[in-house]
Amino acid sequence: MQHIHSKLRRAWLFGLSCWALAAAHAQSHQTIPLNDLSAFRTPPASWAIAGGISADPGKNHDLRTETGTGILANLPVSGGADIYTQFEHGDIDLELEFMMAKGSNSGIYLQGRYEIQLLDSWGKDKVTFGDCGGVYERWIEEKQQGYEGYAPRINASRAPGLWQKMEISFAAPRFDQYGRKVANARLLRIALNGVTLHENLELTGPTRGGGIAEATRGPLRIQGDHGPVAFRNIRYRLLDNPPLQLGELKWEQFLTTTDFAPDLSTLKPKASGKTQTLTYEVTNDNSQFTLRFIGKLPVPATGDYHFDLQAYGSGTLRIDGKEIIGKGWWFRSGTANLSAGDHQVEIIYTKKESWWPNGLGLFVEGPGIRRQALHLESSVPLGQMARQIFLDYEEEPALMRCFIDFRRRPDSAAHRITHAISVGFPEKTAYSYDLSTGTLLQVWKGGFLNATPMWDDRGDGSSQPNGSVLPLTDEPQLAVLAGSETPWPKFDKENSPFRPRGYQLDDYGRPTYLYEAYGFSASDKIIPTADGRQLERTIVCKGSGQGNLYLRLVSGKEIKAVSATLYLIDGAYFIETAAKPLLRNSAGKQELLLPLGAGASLTYQLIW
Structure with a gap:
């Protein structure tokens, strides 16, 4: 028993919030059509429909479009203006994807009155109400003074030029039969890139720029006068019953x-x-x-x-x-x-x-x-829940050996990686690594680990990332190929060529993993860059080996070369390397490969 x-x-701990989210997705959403601008009221000249979008994360206000449909883009040359939807809403569940250009600024105004800030906040250590996911402050014009702005719990922002996802659940203000307000508007939940930023937040009135009057309904308004921004997959549910x-x-x-x-x-x-x-x-x-x-x-x-x-x-x-x-x-x-x-x-x-x-x-x-x-x-009893047990970052890298339940996509089924290690750096960046195959599984920013499933009660040996997770791959990234066009082999776990040889810590407590594969000896080191925004990985290979050893940097649906050294992977993250990887099509996907022979040393950066 x-x-x-x-x-x-454990069901109490993790099931309740998951059910709430799963149930919401089980209900049908309406999607704003982005074949043209007819879903919006008198669209300003800076707004257009596009079929593709890209941005260089190193260039200010760089946002380039491609012909087609499905993306709403704002490209103000000078000035710019806000855009309003044709439909109006009261209570609403809203989700959308957006892309910020470097240094850009925008916002989502619920009912045209309450602003959720969108900003290039990538890499900021301390965030305020003015950062991405913040609830913007209210304003006293006579005193030129702001108040009641709400900062996000953590910075869950991705790099400029990447698609990000925001989810908002909003309850409109309530009025009696005489038009008197009897209940303030509420933000029941705001999540950015899978991380909850706000819950049950009361809004006493419109935020700055949202006017003064409140009502039961109003249009969605998207800010367009502060720089380039793009949107896609704008979906909503009106909750009027x-x-x-x-x-x-x-x-x-x-x-x-x-x-x-x-x-x-x-x-x-x-x-x-x-x-x-x-x-x-x-x-x-x-x-x-x-x-x-x-x-x-x-x-x-x-x-x-x-x-x-x-x-x-x-x-x-x-x-x-x-x-x-x-x-x-x-x-x-x-x-x-x-x-x-x-x-x-x-x-x-x-x-x-x-x-x-x-x-x-x-x-x-x-x-x-x-x-x-x-x-x-x-x-329903509330007092029986187990306490949450979190591991935070420390002054030196934190290493935790534990099972990892890996998901290739947020909505996919998890499977357990038993020989895993998770490392959290003082720069508030972390990753999980499969020691049995030398595979970089996932990276994230925010908190380090939720160890409740491992340490509460009898536990199950697993921990969970406590932040905005970017899943990478659970497949081995090294293989011997007859040639550069040879298909990547299917991994045979029972006859694995990988032999882990532990890891060594440098003077800063950062691990370098050692293993043998295909007759080669390899060392693998993953560390944050100086500003903490990226992870840098260096693999050094020694030995004669059994053939042509390749490193598969990534396999994805769409890989775009942004520059001579920068590649965009499925719109979700960048890979930067001074080496010249082979970009090839294989088995319906695209891959980036690098040869890794005896004595070779390869370095690349993950940017997200």
């Missing part, structure tokens, strides 16, 4: 001694009654019981509704007699397509043991409805 307890504590509420709830309690509910039609209820809200608190028992709730759920609009059932034990959800979430342990999810109107809901909660707390929760999200609870708040 201790094993179940450990799983439950009223919240759902369970009604006409009746409950029954049964004496049960099993982990899962038996056939309740064969049992006589121990107790029964009516309740205004869904809660396990209709009973005082803490073991050997099953609760069954039956009620009515009025649905305002036809569509897919996503449900999260939190049963501290086991549970089931049925709607109109159909099983939406089947019988099972703890926290699970399901989706039902419901028509507008009333639906019968049945919730079953079973708890056999007494040593964990009672708890029953049901969340729903659907068309025009943000994720909300259908249960009484006290029905």
